[in-house]
Amino acid sequence: MGDRELVACAQRAAGELERAWARWRAARGLSTDDIAESVASYVSHSIDHPLGRARVVLGLDAEDARELAALLHRHEQEAAEPSR
Known part of the structure; x- marks a missing residue:
């Protein structure tokens, strides 16, 4: 995957994450005004991670x-609980 594809992939993922975070906050009556600025950004690769994987950086x-x-954490606990 080339750099352009990595950037595009990371941009899409960052946008999806921001929209999901805004929906989650709004559903709980939390203000979304203070997240008007971008909370997720993208990089095509990281020094610490192998090339070829798009990276998203959170700025919360x-x-x-x-x-x-x-x-x-709650999601992990729910997933670990046996089905009833």
Whole structure:
């Protein structure tokens, strides 16, 4: 995959992530005004990761980062619970 394709892939993923985050906040009555600025950006590759993989970088404030971490943690716990 060339650099242009990597950038395009990462741009799409960043946009999807931003829209999902805004929907999640709005569904919970949280303000979306403070996330008017972009929270996700893209890079074609990272120094720390192999070439050929698009990367998305999050720029959340500390409170939003904690909310996202808690959301992911709850999701992991729900996925690990046996089906009833």
